[in-house]
Amino acid sequence: MLLRRYLVYAGVLLLLVLSVSVGTKNVSSRELPDASSAGFVEKLYRLDCGHSLANDQSVWTPGENQGHSIEFSSTCWLVKRGNQWLLWDTGVPEATVNDPNGWSTLPKLIVYRLDKTLTSQLAEIGLKPSDVAYVAISHTHGDHIGNVGLFPDARILMQRAEYEWIHGSNGPNENVNQLMALARRLLGNPKGMRLIDGDLDVFDDGSVTLISTPGHTPGSQSLLVHLRNSGFIILSGDVVHLEENFAKSRVPSLNTDKRASVESMDKIRQIIKTYNATMFINHDKKQTDGLKLLPAFYD
Ligand SMILES: [Zn+2]
Incomplete structure (x- = not known):
């Protein structure tokens, strides 16, 4: 009898310990959707928001590929939910489209080019920037926020930690200071501006969820969207730059926090498993080139 009671106590204790540890392992945040009852968005469009050439791949793959150049894609995503539009990241500044020298955030390392403006791509599906009610920002690197100024009336969704970071004291080196x-x-x-602390169910129905993934910058985030036919899709932000980096948990040297970067990759892995989600990696040009491009869309 006593033994049975002890077993019950032990079981309850084990459950408590498990639920607490899952909680701190990020994936049971109350903001995350219930896969079986989450609402849907109707369409997800990829916009070409630039491409870049970096002269030293080893910045993104420490210890490997030193002095090798690498091409990255820059991707924005447009979400249609009912008659509302949400833009995920805003890409390389539109003025770059006419610049033969391209544009740079870190002139010694990387040069961006832009083939089509964001405005012209929105126009292809009959939209003006003022039709976009929400602009969610993965993080504040220039190739992600280059066109925030096109959306003066939109609700801007970014992490408080990111906002405070760029307005705080200087970073550990000149590269970081330049980026800030x-x-x-x-x-x-x-x-x-709406500053967010952690994960956020944007429309309170599980259709669009901001996922806090710090490490690349202090307030980096990713976006989970739910579509009827495509299921859950996670848009990486810069939680990872390349499929190979994700497989190897490799952290770029420019990231502000290596340990947080690895934890955020773990969190994304858990989300991929929980929601059977597909991840689209913003800068992975090889993957990006194979994805649908506006006016085509995922539904
Ligand atoms: Zn970045």
């Missing part, structure tokens, strides 16, 4: 100064300039002071 550029971020302040490009972001400006949008009037519809």
Whole structure:
């Protein structure tokens, strides 16, 4: 009798320990959707938001590929939910489209080019920037926030940690300081700013969820969207740059926190498993080139 009671106590204790540890392992945040009852968005469009050439791949793959150049894609995504539009990242500044020299965030390392403006791509499906009610920002590197200024009336969704970081004291080196100064300039002071702490179910129905994935920068985030036919799709932000980096948990040297970067990759892996999700990696040009491009869409 006593033994049975002890076994019951032990079982309850084990359950408590498990639920607490799952909680701290991120994937049971209350904001994350219930896969069986989550709402849907109707369409997900990929926009070509630039491409870049970096002269030293080893910055993204420490210890390997030193001095090898690498091409990255820059990707924005447009989500249609009912008659609302949400844009995920805003890409390389539109002025770059006419610039024969391209544009750079770190001139010694990387040069961006832009083949089509964001505005012209929106127009292809009959939209103006003012039709976009929400602009969610994965993080404040210039190739992600280059066109926030096109959306002065939109609700801007970014992590509080990111906002405070770019407005805080200087970073550990000149590269980081340059990126922070550029971020302040490009972001400006949008009037519809909403600062977020951690994960967020944006529409309270599980259809669009911001996932906090710090490490690349202090307030980096990813986006989970739910589509009727495609299921759950996770848009990486810069939680990872290349499929191979994800497989190897490899952290770029420019990231602000190596340990947090690895934890965020683990969190994404858990989400992929929980939701049977597909991840689209923003800068992985090889993967990106094979994805649908506006006016085609995922539904
Ligand atoms: Zn970045």
